[in-house]
Structures are given as structure tokens and as C-alpha cells.
Amino acid sequence: MGALHIWMTWRLTERTPPPPLGHVSIDVLIPTYNESVDIVRRTLAAAVAMDLPHTTWLLDDGNRPEMEQLARSVGAKYLARTDHAHAKAGNLNHALQHAKGDFVAIFDADHVPNKHFLTRTLGYFRDPDVAFVQTPQDFYNTDSFQHRERNAKGLVWTEQSLFFRVIQRGKDFFNAAFFCGSCAIARRSALDGIGGFATSTITEDLHTSIRLHKAGWKSVYHAESLAFGIAPATMDPFITQRIRWGQGAMQVWRQEGLLFAKGLTIAQRLNYFASVSTYFDGWQKAILYFLPVYSLWTGQLPLRTDVGTLMLHWLPFIVLNYLVFEELARGYGRSLYVEQYNLARFFAFAYATLSLFWKRPLSFKVTDKEHTGQSGSGATRPVQVVYLLNLTAIPIGVALYLAFGHIGLEGLMLACIWSLINVVLASSVIRFAGFKTRYRRKNHRFGVPHAIELFRGPNRLPCVIDNLSIDGCRIYGKVPIDLKDDECINALLHLPNKVLPLSLVVRHRFRQQHQGTSFITAIGCTVDWSSDTDKLALEQYLYGSDHQWSLNNLTEQDHTPLEKVTRWIMRRPARLHQKASDWQPLIHTNGQVLGVISQRVDPSSGHVRAISTETPHSHLIGVIAVGRRQNQTLDLRLIDYRMVSTPAKPYFLCTYARS
Structure with missing residues (x-):
């Protein structure tokens, strides 16, 4: 697996989009099942507003009257079906019977597209052999379970950073980048040639990619963020999603063979095999988490050697392993975070691999996209087992050593250190999952600082707004000291598209002491909307772009270890x-x-x-x-x-x- 990863990520594509094709017809398909009207409205309105002529379709597998009304209100077409066979893939295939465009763009119901999506991707189809263009699946809710923020350095990393920033570009070099189910555009004739989206597995995206590649079509990965969706807010939907991906990958492996599939190049076979077999990491990780427990209980060690010889071999290995991974990750690695997510999902990955050996049908479980906390997280139970077994194994192992000498002193020390590392790792995952479970905000707060004017009596108070959503905000600046909780304030928010009137209600005052004087540094407010038009204008501005990164100079990419050494030698200032x-x-x-x-x-x-x-x-x-x-x-x-x-x-x- 290490050799495959190095080979797959050694060279990455650098693509510049050609000018878009002219005089072609485009259908934009947005499948939905149980997402809320608010979520779908953002995606649908942004899709309708994209550059270049196109037709937007809302594909409602929930047959909801409010969705039909929503489609009409934003200028989209509404399409539902009487049965729900084959879940998302069946919904898309049903749409292909009605939509007749030359190209088909696909967005999940929560993925709000950038207005330039079609302009930036359509030009690749100048090559008549290109079947689809995939772009990264990015997420605007940076407070989700799969995001990690280091505010002091301006770093916002996500669990999928390595895949979308490095691995997909490496696969693209071998014409093996695969369709990810959203944020993509495909050639209609290519889909028709393979009978539409694949329906015999629960991962229609991966399966459809393989069938297109087997038919001789090319794929393109355009590594520019052109749509932003909702990442799983807590650990439960995160794990549910990974289990579905893993089970679908096993179904695809069983049906298509991968390594021996006719029509694929050797490079494509190895790329697909590397992606599918990564789910077996769950078994490897399980051994690493439970082996020290077994050693402390039984006195049986996995290696028979002395500490000096072990360190002589193990330390160079672990250092080189870290350096190779981090350098090939191009700054998107984050080894510590990667190990935490390995622990969080090891049971899900291992469980998913069992689907390789059974043939019973699997159900497609829609990922919960509502940005709210949950009362409990059953997904942490395997992590809790790792934590408790390793924690209790240390005193048990020490007691058995003192009583029976069942394990050598050096073996005892190494096994205890190993268990302690597992305890610390599991503890960090449990704490983080618990913190995300307590999150209760319905809508993500965007870090988009803009000028806002507060009006209180005859006073006009210029301030800065931040931490903004359609529900509330935080305001910094010269705020009156006598401001009260629940006080109503009128304001004007200066946005690029308009100056937006707001009615704010003060909910919290952030105080600070300076030279014996208490003053208010910021206020937290909720928004009392009197106009749906103004609310929609703010919503239109907030979603579908990377402005919360651009405005605050945030990035997913850190410096690699060698870059850090070079910057330290050259005395370069921090970003x-x-x-x-x-x-x-x-x-x-x-x-x-x-x-x-x-x-x-x-x-x-x-x-x-x-x-x-x-x-x-x-x-x-x-x-x-x-x-x-x-x-x-x-x-x-x-x-x-x-x-x-x-x-x-x-x-x-x-x-x-x-x-």
C-alpha cells in the first residue's frame, strides 16, 4: 500500500481550463430526498444563476409539494418519480429520460455551485474523448467533525484534503481520476453509451467511473474549488457516510474485478485497487490498537529482541515514514490528525470490508446534512473500547509482572508506552466528537468581515461584522457602554451586491478591562428579518464561494517539514x-x-x-x-x-x- 501511494502521488497534474464550448445545451441535475427547503434553496438558486445558458432540474425523490413550489420560484424545472428504485442513481437516470442536453452537471442538494462552474469546466470537452470533469468537493461549514482549525496559523484542514488536493491529481496523471457523485459535469453521450449511471452498487459514482474508463473514455480532474457543501457536523453521520463508501467500494470490487478488469489500463487498475483496498487499513489499525493489550495481559510479545536493536530499526523507519508521507502530501498531510481519523473510522472501514464476501443487497443511506448537534454519538463506541482496554491493560500488566514476572521489564515498558499512546489518541477523538455533538447552531457562521453601520438614536457607529449567518452575527468596534441585552438596533450591512438593512437583537456583550475601565469589545446578535428579499440577498452572498478563506487569508496547506527547515534557515517571516x-x-x-x-x-x-x-x-x-x-x-x-x-x-x- 505504501508503494502504491508513493507511485500514485509522485506526479500531479497542473491543468489550465480551455475556453468553454459554445452552442451546446447543458442540464444541471440536483437530486434531493429529505433535505430541508433552506438547504435545497441555496443550491438551486445558485445553480440557476450560473454563467452560460443551461437548464436546472430539481430531482425530488421525496415527492414534496414544497420542493415543486421552490423550483418554480427560482426558475428551475421540477421532476419527481413514482418509485424510488436505486436511490440517487435511479433518480439521475430517471432525469436522463427527460433532460436532453449535450452535457449534464451534477450537484448534491447541499453543494452550492460557484457562478463560474460551467465556464471553468466546459472547455475540457473540446477533447472528444473526455467523458467527465470532476472538481473538488469542498465544504463551507469549517466547524464540522471532519475539519480542524488552527486559528493562530490560519490553517483550516479537512479529513479529505489529501484526497482532493493530492491523490485525485495524482490519479488524473494516469487518466484514473474518478467521479465523486457531485461537483462534476459529464458528456451525455458517454453516459448513454454505458447505460446511464451505475445502479447495481450503492456507490454509483465510483462504479460509473470504472464503466466509463473501461469503455475507453477519458476523465479530467480540475483542482479548483467551484462548489461548497455541508460536511457531516458530528461523528455519527461521518461514520455512516464512510461505511456506505466502503461497502460500495467492496461491491464494485466484487462486480468489476479491478485488477483483472478488461478495458482498463494497468495504471487505472492499480489506481482503483489502491483506492478500494484502503478500507482494509481498518484491520491493520485494529491490530495496532489491541496488540499491546494482548501483550500486557498474556506476556506474549509480537517481537523477540532487545530495546536497543528495536530502536535501531524502528526509529529510522518511523522518521522516514513521516517525512515521505508529509513531503508527498505537499503540506496537506497532518500526520497527527490523520492518525486520529484513522482511529475514529477503523471499525467502520473494517466492517465495510465484510461486504466483499456477502451478496445481500445494501441500502443507500442518505448522509444527514442538517447542521445541528445530536444527543449522543454511538459511533464513538469502538474508540471507547480502545480507550478502556488500553487504559486498564497498563495496571493489569504491571500487576501481573510484579506477581508472576510474565513479561520482561523492557517488554513491559514498551507495551505500556504503546498502550499509553493509544489511550491519548483515543481520548483526543472522544473529546473532539463530544465537543461537536454539543454544537447546536442550525446554520454555519461565516468568517466574512465587512463594514456595518449601527444606528442608535442620532448616532451612526461604523463597526465590523463577522461570524455571520442568516440567523445571527458578531460585531466588533466602538460599541456603546450602556448597550443592553435584548436591545434592538437598526443597521446597514455593506455587501458587494447591496447595502442590506438589518434589524438586530443584542444577545451577548463581550467585555474587557483596560486600565481599570470596562468596555464592550463586541456584541453577539440575532437577526430579526422583516423582508424575505433581504434574507435571500444575504444567503445568496454567503454560499457558493471561498470568501471566508480569502478574506482571512486561510489555507488548508501547511509547510512540509523540509520547507519549515528551509524557512527557518532563511529566516522567512510567518504567513x-x-x-x-x-x-x-x-x-x-x-x-x-x-x-x-x-x-x-x-x-x-x-x-x-x-x-x-x-x-x-x-x-x-x-x-x-x-x-x-x-x-x-x-x-x-x-x-x-x-x-x-x-x-x-x-x-x-x-x-x-x-x-
Whole structure:
């Protein structure tokens, strides 16, 4: 498996999308079963608003009147069916009987597409042999179970980072990238040639990919984030999803053979085999988690050697293993997090592999996409077993050694250390899963700092809004000291597409002491909507782009070990990360709100970053940065700017020199 991973990730594709095809017909298919109206509306509205002419279809396997009404309200077509055979694959095939476009784009009900999705992917079909183009499946709820945030460094890593940033690009080099069920576009004639989406397994995406490759078609992996969905909020739906993937992979293996499948190249066979056989890691991990327990109880060691000889072989192996993995991961590895998720899902992977040996039908279980906590997490039970057995094995092993000398002192020490590592690892998984279970917010809060004006009596108070959703927000700035809980405040939020009126209710005040004086640094608010139009405008802006990463300079990619050493030798400064409290409103001398500007100066250049909702001016003289304690008058010279697309209008990330 190690050799396959190195071979598969040694070379990665670098693709530049060709200009899109013209004069073609496109159908956008969005299957839904039990997702809420709110979730589907975001995806459907964004799909309808995508660039290039197309027809959007809502495929409702739940036969719900509210979904038909929703489709009509946003300008999409509605399609339902009388039976629900073959779950998602059957739903898509039913749609192919009605939609007659040359190309078919597929999005899960929670995956909100970027408006440029079709523009960026359609050009690859200039090659008549390309069957489908897959893009990464990214997720906007960075507080999910599969996300890990290191706010001090501006790192947001997800359990699927390695797959979508590295492995899929490595597979793409061998024409072996596979369809992932969403965020993809396919050639209609290619699907028709294999009889539509595969229905004989519960992973229609992987199975359909293999059939297309066996038929001689090409695949393309375009490694640009062009849609954002909902990752499992807690451990239970995360594990349910992995079991389904694993069971489907075993079904595909049994039906298609993989290593001996006719029509696939040798490279494609090895790539598919590497992806499917990874689920057997669950058995390997189970041995590593329970072997020290067995040794401490019975005195039987897996190796017969002395500590010195063991360390001489094991230490170089573990160091080289770590370095090879991290360097090939190109900064998306995170070995510690990977081991935690290996423990979290080892039982799910091992259980899923049993499907290779039975032929009974499996049911397609839809992943829970609602962003709410759950009362309990049964998925942690295998991890709890690992924790308890290893924790109790240490005193039992010590007691047996003292009483009977059943294991050598060196063996006892190594087995105890091994068990202790398992205890710490399991404890971290249990704590993290418990923390995510307690999460109760229905909608994700986006870290998108923008200027907001609060109106309290005759006072106009420019502040910065952050931690924003359609339900609530947090506001930083010069907030009145006498502000009360449950007080209502009118506000104007400056977004790229419009200035949005908000009615806010204060729910929490964040206080701080400075030189004996207490003041409010921020307030937490809920939003009281009086207009559905305004609510939809905010929703349209928040979903379907990577702006919460762009605005705060966040990244999934860390430096590799060798890069860290090089940066330390070269004394290169750390990457600048913006915190929500770093931003200040930027006001023109005429009172116009220009955006927000950072208080943090880049140590390497002396420049500052700003966010503007309008095309930036080359020189700003006498503008005012509104601070919590005092204002600053600034002269700013534009160095550079970058336009960032949103589902509404773009905004601009600017770099200014202060004079």
C-alpha cells in the first residue's frame, strides 16, 4: 500500500481550463430526498444563476409539494418519480429520460455551485474523448467533525484534503481520476453509451467511473474549488457516510474485478485497487490498537529482541515514514490528525470490508446534512473500547509482572508506552466528537468581515461584522457602554451586491478591562428579518464561494517539514493571518463607507490589507480607520488588488502602502 501511494502521488497534474464550448445545451441535475427547503434553496438558486445558458432540474425523490413550489420560484424545472428504485442513481437516470442536453452537471442538494462552474469546466470537452470533469468537493461549514482549525496559523484542514488536493491529481496523471457523485459535469453521450449511471452498487459514482474508463473514455480532474457543501457536523453521520463508501467500494470490487478488469489500463487498475483496498487499513489499525493489550495481559510479545536493536530499526523507519508521507502530501498531510481519523473510522472501514464476501443487497443511506448537534454519538463506541482496554491493560500488566514476572521489564515498558499512546489518541477523538455533538447552531457562521453601520438614536457607529449567518452575527468596534441585552438596533450591512438593512437583537456583550475601565469589545446578535428579499440577498452572498478563506487569508496547506527547515534557515517571516478583531471600518472623508482595513501590518513588506466592495482607488488621502478607542487618519497608496468572485457581485482584496 505504501508503494502504491508513493507511485500514485509522485506526479500531479497542473491543468489550465480551455475556453468553454459554445452552442451546446447543458442540464444541471440536483437530486434531493429529505433535505430541508433552506438547504435545497441555496443550491438551486445558485445553480440557476450560473454563467452560460443551461437548464436546472430539481430531482425530488421525496415527492414534496414544497420542493415543486421552490423550483418554480427560482426558475428551475421540477421532476419527481413514482418509485424510488436505486436511490440517487435511479433518480439521475430517471432525469436522463427527460433532460436532453449535450452535457449534464451534477450537484448534491447541499453543494452550492460557484457562478463560474460551467465556464471553468466546459472547455475540457473540446477533447472528444473526455467523458467527465470532476472538481473538488469542498465544504463551507469549517466547524464540522471532519475539519480542524488552527486559528493562530490560519490553517483550516479537512479529513479529505489529501484526497482532493493530492491523490485525485495524482490519479488524473494516469487518466484514473474518478467521479465523486457531485461537483462534476459529464458528456451525455458517454453516459448513454454505458447505460446511464451505475445502479447495481450503492456507490454509483465510483462504479460509473470504472464503466466509463473501461469503455475507453477519458476523465479530467480540475483542482479548483467551484462548489461548497455541508460536511457531516458530528461523528455519527461521518461514520455512516464512510461505511456506505466502503461497502460500495467492496461491491464494485466484487462486480468489476479491478485488477483483472478488461478495458482498463494497468495504471487505472492499480489506481482503483489502491483506492478500494484502503478500507482494509481498518484491520491493520485494529491490530495496532489491541496488540499491546494482548501483550500486557498474556506476556506474549509480537517481537523477540532487545530495546536497543528495536530502536535501531524502528526509529529510522518511523522518521522516514513521516517525512515521505508529509513531503508527498505537499503540506496537506497532518500526520497527527490523520492518525486520529484513522482511529475514529477503523471499525467502520473494517466492517465495510465484510461486504466483499456477502451478496445481500445494501441500502443507500442518505448522509444527514442538517447542521445541528445530536444527543449522543454511538459511533464513538469502538474508540471507547480502545480507550478502556488500553487504559486498564497498563495496571493489569504491571500487576501481573510484579506477581508472576510474565513479561520482561523492557517488554513491559514498551507495551505500556504503546498502550499509553493509544489511550491519548483515543481520548483526543472522544473529546473532539463530544465537543461537536454539543454544537447546536442550525446554520454555519461565516468568517466574512465587512463594514456595518449601527444606528442608535442620532448616532451612526461604523463597526465590523463577522461570524455571520442568516440567523445571527458578531460585531466588533466602538460599541456603546450602556448597550443592553435584548436591545434592538437598526443597521446597514455593506455587501458587494447591496447595502442590506438589518434589524438586530443584542444577545451577548463581550467585555474587557483596560486600565481599570470596562468596555464592550463586541456584541453577539440575532437577526430579526422583516423582508424575505433581504434574507435571500444575504444567503445568496454567503454560499457558493471561498470568501471566508480569502478574506482571512486561510489555507488548508501547511509547510512540509523540509520547507519549515528551509524557512527557518532563511529566516522567512510567518504567513500573515487575519483575525476577526484585526479589522476596522474604513471611511472616506465624505462619510462614505469604503470597506474594512486591517490593523496588522505585514512585517515583511510594511503593507496592509483591505477589503473593498467597490473597485479600489489608486490613492486614498485622509481616509479614516475607525478604532475602538481612537480613529486614525491614513494616506493609502494602492499596491495591488485581487478580485474575488461571489454568487452575487465580486469584492476586492487590496494591498496598500501607508504614507
